[in-house]
Amino acid sequence: MRGTSTATRSDGPPAMVVVAHGSRDPRALRTVRALLDRVRELRPALPVHLGHIELNEPLLPDTLAALGGTRAVLVPLLLSRGHHVKRDIPEMAAAAPARTRVAAPLGPHPLLVDALHDRLVEAARPAHGPRPGAVVLAAAGSRDPESRADTGRTARLLAERLGVPVVPAYASAAAPTVPEAVRSLAARGHRRIAVASCFTAPGRFAAECAAAAPWIASAPLGTHPAMARLLLHRYDEALGATVTTAPVLATA
Secondary structure: OOOOOOOOOOOOOOEEEEEEOOOOOHHHHHHHHHHHHHHHHHOOOOOEEEEEOOOOOOEHHHHHHHHOOOEEEEEEOOOOOOHHHHHHHHHHHHOOOOEEEEOOOOOOOHHHHHHHHHHHHHHHOOOOOOOOOEEEEEEOOOOOHHHHHHHHHHHHHHHHHHOOOEEEEEOOOOOOEHHHHHHHHHHOOOOOEEEEEOOOOOOHHHHHHHHOOOOEEOOOOOOOHHHHHHHHHHHHHHOOOOOOOOOOOOOO
16 A cells, blocks of 8 residues: 555564655656555565655655554665755654654665666667666765765766766766766767666656766666665665675566
8 A cells, every 4th residue: 555554563564664855746756656566566564655855745754643653664765875864864753753763775785786787778778789888877966975975886886887987977966967977978088978867766857867868868767676675675774684685687
């Protein structure tokens, strides 16, 4: 069941509350709900709920209020550290009646790289050939240096996977921008420059970054199987459970 519920059993596993940012683009909410359905398919006994930081309902405080005093693990559907992960989500959790833990953001992590890699392969496959010459990793951006460090780490992991240069770039609040990174790679002689969309769902930032691609741009990560597994990994990690991070081979 989507949304919130008061039916979480106190003797069952702690609820997973996936914390999305929120977007004015209606495709974002549809994508997030579909991703949560994938998580439920992987672990049917786990109560899975959704809460937004802003812009969409249910808002996180409302989701937590509906859970009452039960246990919950908040898993940010965010790809790096930053203000939302370090301040907003913990503050909302502290004000709620639910007994909560806050998991780490999704990136950097090899499962995130699996999803980024597969989305690039999908974008290149139809007519453009199998391999980019260089990649711009397009992320939302933050003034927090730890957020940029996380995005840089994801870029290095993706470069190791692809065997080509990968440059992190940002839609806002940080430099370089995606067009600047594209120009820099082109000036260094790189061709077939792809933009890897490091976004969980469609929206304005993802569209603007994709429009700057001189060759191909991958789709947002969306419901890729690795994303569902990564949400469960962060949930288990927050509870101190034994977790595995085997590569995901299937695409979506």
